[in-house]
Amino acid sequence: MFGITKIQFFNSNLKVLSTIIQQNGMSQYPNYYIKPIYKKDSQEELIKSGEIKKLSHLPTRAALADQTSSFSNDPLANLLINYCMREGNKILARNLVEQCFENIKRLQLEKYHKTTNEEDKHQIDLDPKSILHKAIENCKPILQLTPIKRGGVRYQVPVPITDKKAQFISMKWLIAAGQEKESTVRFNLQLARELIDAANNTGRVIKKKQDLHRQCEANRAYAHYRWS
Amino acid sequence: MILRQIMRVVHPLRPVTLQKNILAGINGSDSYSTEIKDSVPQEEPTKKNISKAMKAYLERAKEHEDFMQKQREEFQIGKRHLANMMGEDPETFTQDDIDHAIEYLFPSGLYEKKARPLMKPPEEVFPQRKAAEFDESGRPYHFLFYTGKPNYYQVLHDISHHLIELNKFEDSMIRKKIQPDPNLALDLSGYQWIDKESLEEKLVETIGDKDYEYFINCFVRLTAVPYAYKIKDFIFEYTEPLLNQVQTYDAVKPHIDSDGKQFITVYECPRKAARGDVTIRFPGTGKITINNQGITYFEDVQSREQLLFPLIFTDMLNKVDIECNVSGGGPSGQAGALRWGIAWGLRSFVDQDIIEKMRIAGLLTKDYRTRERKKPGQWGARRKFTWKKR
Known part of the structure; x- marks a missing residue:
């Protein structure tokens, strides 16, 4: 009896190893480990829908170093920090993004106090995180141009993109716009301005998105090269 | 199990068929004859038609069975020797006892458990084999x-x-x-x-x-x-x-210190190269001490957030005092080590429901991921050098 369990243990160990190699890319966790649900409210939702029972038998991965259940934690802001980061200097990247949020708050408050009309005052968003979310949402393109070679000629073919890819492109554009500035202006200030502009559906990044869409529209005749 | 099936198939056949094979070889020319013989048993013509595959199989099965029999006998003798060595009764010596004895007599520090000495019944050591899949005329038993x-x-x-x-x-x-x-x-x-x-x-x-x-x-x-x-x-x-998660639930009962406060200490909290220990005192006022400093021991905000994560998650912020010692690694690793230690210790002060929630939030899993080493002939752990033709 004991011997059998031991042999099974070896087998399961081997299985775990093979899953790491085959199915799970470079992850050090076996593929049946679930990702942590570290926000309290998202756990509450799972409890309400009853899906939490399914997770009760599955082991969880450890929460990552930038994940907390604190109210100030925002996954999209974390992503922005990671995209801003150069050579693993997370402390600097986080500082820059936080200063950018501070700048957004200052700029919006200034605007808020300058407006005299009560109705216009209510229109102004003072929450930097909601401005970030709005800006990213507004800058998401729905199409992209990919070069496809047909008959020795490269055609720029419009293709639809996934939501995740669109989000990445939108954030990449926003960061690039923040870096495109005079040498006297800081990145965090420029990024703050761009985010506010994008949240109001104006500015350089929105123009870039519209340009792309226009080009896609112009190249719609090539769209069939995607499959033929 | 399968072996026994082999036995069942082979055993009734072996003594009879092998003899009859020889017989068939001797009077093989006779069986083609049209003469009716009264004395010859009715199986005789079928015996002669025995397929080569079946013959080969029977030989292999016999060889294997002999080998296994020998192994079984050796195992029994070995078991008795072992029991005598350990000063116990050979008749009541179980497999568990054998494993203990082997571990005691041949202590091994080898990491791979498969490489350690072992003594198991031969059925478990040698791979199982299929029983005969066809009858003597070569017709398979199974329709597939x-x-x-x-x-x-x-x-x-x-x-x-x-x-x-x-x-x-x-x-x-x-x-x-x-x-x-x-x-x-x-x-x-x-x-x-x-x-x-x-x-x-x-x-x-x-x-x-x-x-x-x-x-x-x-x-x-x-x-x-x-x-x-x-x-x-x-x-x-x-x-x-699936894997059972029960071991995460059974928290240790807290000890009582000289002030009458409950306390619990978690030793060996690992993360990357950092190692630490965490003491949690209940009830407390939310005082945090890390290597005799406050939470300012960590200069960056992320590490401080990590330290507070389990406390915020279980609503125990300002209800417990925490003392920790940590060494090795960098700030992120140290914070991760203490986060696990605090979460592990807090289990003694919260109810089962919250422990399960903590588990799903990934607080009770040890993060054993570490940096992958650089390989020679490569730029890094995975990245190769730029390929140059010459």
Whole structure:
């Protein structure tokens, strides 16, 4: 009896190893480990829908170093920090993004106090995180141009993109716009301005998105090269 | 198990057939004759037609059986020697005792458990073999023999059979206007399909990755049928329970210190190169001490957030005092080590429900991921040097 369990243990160990190699890319966790649900409210939702029972038998991965259940934690802001980061200097990247949020708050408050009309005052968003979310949402393109070679000629073919890819492109554009500035202006200030502009559906990044869409529209005749 | 099947097939045949083989060889020319012999038994002509494959199989089976018999005897003798060495009764010496004795007599520091000395019954050490699949005339027993994987296709055949039966049953229930009982519905949460290796062991056949995928797909389809609970036993034969998480629940009872406060200490909290220990005192005022400093021991905000994560999650902020010592590694690793230590210690002060929530939030899992080493001839752990033609 004991011997059998031991042999099974070896087998399961081997299985775990093979899953790491085959199915799970470079992850050090076996593929049946679930990702942590570290926000309290998202756990509450799972409890309400009853899906939490399914997770009760599955082991969880450890929460990552930038994940907390604190109210100030925002996954999209974390992503922005990671995209801003150069050579693993997370402390600097986080500082820059936080200063950018501070700048957004200052700029919006200034605007808020300058407006005299009560109705216009209510229109102004003072929450930097909601401005970030709005800006990213507004800058998401729905199409992209990919070069496809047909008959020795490269055609720029419009293709639809996934939501995740669109989000990445939108954030990449926003960061690039923040870096495109005079040498006297800081990145965090420029990024703050761009985010506010994008949240109001104006500015350089929105123009870039519209340009792309226009080009896609112009190249719609090539769209069939995607499959033929 | 399979060995016994071999025995069952081989044993009645062996003494008889081998003799008759010889006999058939001797008077082989006679059996073609048209003369009717009264004294010759009726099996005689079939014996002569024994196929070469069967002959070879019988030889192999005999060889294997002899070998196994020898091994079994050796094992019995070894077991008795071991029992005598350990000063115990050989008659009541169990496999557990053998394992203990081997561990005691041949202590091994080898990391790989397979490489350590072991003594097991030969049935477990030597791979199992299939029993004879065809009779003496070379006709296979199994109707799926010529598929090459009869046992595998038998399972698929069973699945399809069950599927047809269940569909028929469902049709009849629909005709009677009876809905399936949702309380009886098959619940496979907590179970997973057996992996390829164990399936191969079960079937005594080697199967390909695609075969395994097909097998799983068939079972998934079978379980999706509303009346699948009727064939529960068949389905559960090919599942295994998922890992049990019970060990995360049984928290240690807190000790009482000289001030009458409850306290608990977690030693050896690991993360990357950092190691630490955490003491939690309850009730407290939320004082945090790390290496005799406050939370300002960590200069960056992220590490401080990490330290407070389990406290915020369990609403124990300002209700417990925390003292920790940590060394090695960088700030992120140290914070991670202390986060795990605090979460592990807090289990003693919160109820079961919150512990389960903490587990799902990934607080109770040790983060054992570490930096992968650089390899020679490569730029880094995975990245290769830029390829240059010359």
